[in-house]
Amino acid sequence: MNVALDGNRAAADGGALWNAGSLDAVNGTISRSAAGGNGAGFWNDGTTTLTNATLANNSTVAGMGGAVWNDGVLLLDSGTVAGNGASAGGGTSNNASGTVEVRNTILAANTPDNCSGGIISDGNNIDRCRRRLPAAEHGRAGCRPSAGSEL
Secondary structure, eight states: OOOEEESOEESSSOSSEEESSEEEEESOEEESOEESSSOSSEEESSEEEEESOEEESOBOSSSSOSSEEESSEEEEESOEEESOBOSSOSSEEEOTTOEEEEESOEEESOBOSSSOSSEEETTEESEEOSSOOOHHHHSSTTOEEOTTSOO
């Protein structure tokens, strides 16, 4: 199914979509949506598979998960998560009760640019500031990729 959700708004959570059941979307786009709380692109409480989907330019100022807030089971497969913004987890914010799997997916230019822009999972990030390192060691000053543990 081809789906385009563009420019949606929510005063609280789930700017474009709130899933509490089962959702499988292929070739879709969730873009330019905003939320006053978490999950500007969408809030997932159920089971979601997004294949070849683009989550772009979604934002929340007060919440987490610019593209996605996840409390359920989420699979991002062969997609792009780019240009999203939030206070943390600009791309995806995964709560302790949720699981997220990312396969062949581009994570790019999500903010904040403080090491939690890509994916944050219950306080642990794919790109987490554990200790200060020179930019030459890893490409971004002050961050060390760790997925929640020291490397």
